Amino acid sequence: MENYDLIVIGTGSAMNYINSIIDSNPKIKIAVIDKDEPGGICLTRGCIPSKLLLYPAELIREIETAPLFGIKLEIKDIDFRMIMERMRRRIGEDIEMIRKGLTENPYLDYYQENAEFISPYTLKVGEKTLYSNMIFLCTGSRPAIPPVKGLEETGYLTSDTVLELNECPASLAILGGGYIAAEYGHFFSAMGAEVTVIGRNSRLLPQEEPEISELAKIKMSEYMNILTNCEVIEVKKEDSGQKTVIAKEKNSGEEIKVTVDEILVAIGRVPNTDILHPEKAGIKTDVQGWILVNEYLETSQPNIWALGDANGKYLLKHVGNYESGIVYLNAILKEKVKADYHAIPHAVFSYPEIAGVGMGEQEAVKEYGGDRIVIGLKFFEDTAKGAAMEIKDYFVKVILDGEEEKILGAHIIGPHASVLIHQIIPLMYTESRSPEPIMRGMDIHPSLSEVVTRAFYSRLPLEHYHHFLKHLGLED
Numbered sequence: 185m186e187n188y189d190l191i192v193i194g195t196g197s198a199m200n201y202i203n204s205i206i207d208s209n210p211k212i213k214i215a216v217i218d219k220d221e222p223g224g225i226c227l228t229r230g231c232i233p234s235k236l237l238l239y240p241a242e243l244i245r246e247i248e249t250a251p252l253f254g255i256k257l258e259i260k261d262i263d264f265r266m267i268m269e270r271m272r273r274r275i276g277e278d279i280e281m282i283r284k285g286l287t288e289n290p291y292l293d294y295y296q297e298n299a300e301f302i303s304p305y306t307l308k309v310g311e312k313t314l315y316s317n318m319i320f321l322c323t324g325s326r327p328a329i330p331p332v333k334g335l336e337e338t339g340y341l342t343s344d345t346v347l348e349l350n351e352c353p354a355s356l357a358i359l360g361g362g363y364i365a366a367e368y369g370h371f372f373s374a375m376g377a378e379v380t381v382i383g384r385n386s387r388l389l390p391q392e393e394p395e396i397s398e399l400a401k402i403k404m405s406e407y408m409n410i411l412t413n414c415e416v417i418e419v420k421k422e423d424s425g426q427k428t429v430i431a432k433e434k435n436s437g438e439e440i441k442v443t444v445d446e447i448l449v450a451i452g453r454v455p456n457t458d459i460l461h462p463e464k465a466g467i468k469t470d471v472q473g474w475i476l477v478n479e480y481l482e483t484s485q486p487n488i489w490a491l492g493d494a495n496g497k498y499l500l501k502h503v504g505n506y507e508s509g510i511v512y513l514n515a516i517l518k519e520k521v522k523a524d525y526h527a528i529p530h531a532v533f534s535y536p537e538i539a540g541v542g543m544g545e546q547e548a549v550k551e552y553g554g555d556r557i558v559i560g561l562k563f564f565e566d567t568a569k570g571a572a573m574e575i576k577d578y579f580v581k582v583i584l585d586g587e588e589e590k591i592l593g594a595h596i597i598g599p600h601a602s603v604l605i606h607q608i609i610p611l612m613y614t615e616s617r618s619p620e621p622i623m624r625g626m627d628i629h630p631s632l633s634e635v636v637t638r639a640f641y642s643r644l645p646l647e648h649y650h651h652f653l654k655h656l657g658l659e660d
Contacts, residue, residue, distance in 0.1 A: 185306075185313045186293075188215045193299050193307075193460070194322030195282065196224020197492045197504035201512040206291045208516075214292040215314055217299045217307075219459075222282040225324045225493065226501040227275060229344045234367060236271040238533050241374035245535045252574045264352040264375055272347070301465035304485060318487045320511060321467075321475060322504070323460055325453040325493040330359065334419040338427050340447040343368070352377055353446035357429045359416055360450035361388045366400070366534040368448060369408045374535075379408035380442050382431050384451075386413045389532065393544055395658040396597045399577060403536055414440060419447065453499055472496065479522040480514045481507055489515050498528055527612035531602035536578060539601035541609050542593030548583050549646070558586040559649040562639035564598045568630030575599060580639040582608070582619070590617045594639075600632060607636045 190205070192198045195218040206212060221228045240262075250257045286294040297310035307314045327342040329335070341349075343364050352375045358365045361383020373379040381388070381404075387397040388410055401410055414431040421427055428443045455473040462469055468476045468484040474496025481489050489511045492504030506523075513519045529541040548557050560582035564570035570578075578598030585592055594608045607622060619640045627633045644652065653659035 185315055186215070187213070188293075188314060188316040189213045190318045190320070191215045191217065191307065191314055191316040192320045192322070193217045194224065194320075194324060194492070194494070195222040195286065196226060196322055196324065197501065197508045198320045198322030198511075199224075200505060200508040201516070202292070204512065205516055210291065212291070215295060215309075215316070216286060216292050217295045217297060217309055217314075219296065219298045220324075221279050222286055222294075222296075223275075223279050224322075224501075224504075226504075227278055227282075229347055231501050232278075233271050233275050233347050234343070234371075235533060236274055237267060237371050238367060240267050241371045242535065244374040245370075249574070262352075262375055265350050267375075268347075268350060298459060300459060300461045301463075301467070302461075304465045305488070306465075318515060319489070320515070321460070321462075321483070321488065321490040321494045322492045322508075323456045323490075323494045325455055325496075325499060327449060328452045328454045329449055330416065330451055332359075332416050332419055334421075335447075335449075338419045338421045338447070340419075340449050342449050346448060353444070354378065355426075355444040356380070356446050356448060357382060357427075357442050357444040358448045358450055359429070360452070361385055361390065361410075361412060362450065362452065363389065363391075363532045363534075364450040365448075366404065366532055368450065369404065370533075370535045372448075373407045378444075380429075380444065381408060381410045382414050382416060382429065382442070383410070383412045384415055384434075386434075388412055389538065392532075392538060392540065393581060393595045395653050395656075396538060396581070396595055398658045399597055400534070400536065400538060403577070404534065407535070411440060411442075453493070455494065455496060457494075470496070480520065481511050481523055482514065487515065497525065500528070500530060503528060527609060529605055529609050531605070533602065536597055537599065537601040538595075538597050539605040540593065540595040541605055542591070542612055543583060544593060544595070545583055545646075548585075548592045552585050552592070554646050556585050556587045557592075557646050558584050558643045559646060560584065560639040560641070560643045561649065561652070562635050562642050564632070564635050567632070567634045567638065569632050570635060572630065573599065580604070580635050582639045584619065584640075584643070586643075589619070591619050592617075596636075598635075604632060604636050607633060 189212045295309050299307050299309045302308050355378040356372050358381045365381050369379045369381050388401040389397045413434045416431045418430040426443050427447055431440045457473040466485045475490040475494050477490050477495045483490050491507035491511050493499050510523050513521045527542045531539040562580050564575040564578045581595045583593040623640050627637050
């Protein structure tokens with residue numbers, strides 16, 4: 185048996201403070217374990233490769249708007265293979281750099297093997313048995329696969345395997361209506377594929393504000409076919425080699441058939457705990473298999489910590505990075521710092537782009553009551569820069585506690601939403617969460633930033649806001 189002072193499972197966010205740990209105690213004995221390529225999901229098959237693909241798609245969409253400004257352009261060719269190879273080359277360079285750092289680091293032992301618990305604090309790793317009384321679990325997640333009749337036999341892509349493509353399918357069905365579906369729907373349709381998104385939920389992007397989901401569906405329907413509230417019941421392979429997806433509309437029971445060249449499954453993600461077997465170590469999980477942690481990110485087994493996708497709280501890289509700092513403070517520096525999730529930002533890099541931070545409207549009403557909630561709303565087109573860009577219908581929504589003058593949440597749909605939301609995020613980490621700094625500050629004029637500031641000035645009581653949404657056709 186090999187004894188260690190610290191075992192780290194996963195080479196993503198869990199590695200953020202390894203150098204600090206080693207610097208403070210050079211004699212510490214550390215094992216780092218990862219069955220996959222080093223670097224974590226974000227680098228190897230998540231955020232980084234997908235954004236390397238989405239930027240060319242964004243360029244194509246922008247070029248398509250040129251006629252609005254009297255510019256005649258023609259896209260002669262899209263080199264799909266080159267786009268894919270560029271992505272793989274860029275992430276490959278980073279993976280190799282991380283691999284070299286791990287294999288050549290004299291202060292740790294690196295195992296590229298499966299790890300599974302065989303008893304508390306004891307792991308089987310390949311042919312070896314490792315023991316430590318301190319363990320960090322950053323085991324990630326993997327694509328969820330629905331139990332659809334014929335799916336396995338017919339074959340499909342996931343957000344992992346789609347990165348291996350060299351040719352763009354002429355037609356693609358995406359099973360799922362969340363952010364992965366929206367982003368890859370944007371990408372493949374921009375590359376020239378005929379895309380159909382089939383979602384189980386009644387709304388596209390159901391995690392977003394209802395009016396943002398509705399507008400996103402309207403806008404995205406301009407470049408792909410979107411079916412919501414549909415249950416996929418069967419997949420068949422045709423003699424032609426194509427694949428037929430059979431779905432049923434939940435309300436009407438109407439059967440819908442979509443025949444395509446390829447299927448992408450994007451219904452969500454599941455934990456890797458079936459591989460890890462945490463139950464053998466006395467580590468509790470929820471019914472889905474995500475590892476349960478307390479407010480300090482410690483599991484039910486003392487001195488074993490779970491962060492990132494492993495605990496299932498927020499499957500976002502920046503949350504994993506934040507949690508790695510909390511674990512470092514609590515496990516290594518022996519502080520007692522609680523994880524704070526009151527202002528988790530997120531973005532969907534679709535077309536249009538979507539971003540949000542903090543509470544949604546329903547959550548805010550539930551916690552504070554409808555009488556205290558006011559909504560700030562501003563459309564991009566009502567600013568000089570938005571008008572110059574011919575931006576139509578997109579908006580910024582801010583949610584405030586009108587009694588305490590406190591920002592509770594913000595949601596944006598439109599160009600550069602992922603950048604604009606950062607005007608609001610820092611304010612939500614102040615003690616008062618007051619909008620005053622953004623309202624008293626100066627925006628460069630004309631700039632898109634003005635739409636965020638003006639949203640705080642354009643406030644409506646909840647009832648008036650929803651009356652306005654009905655007028656816009658964004659609410660029933």
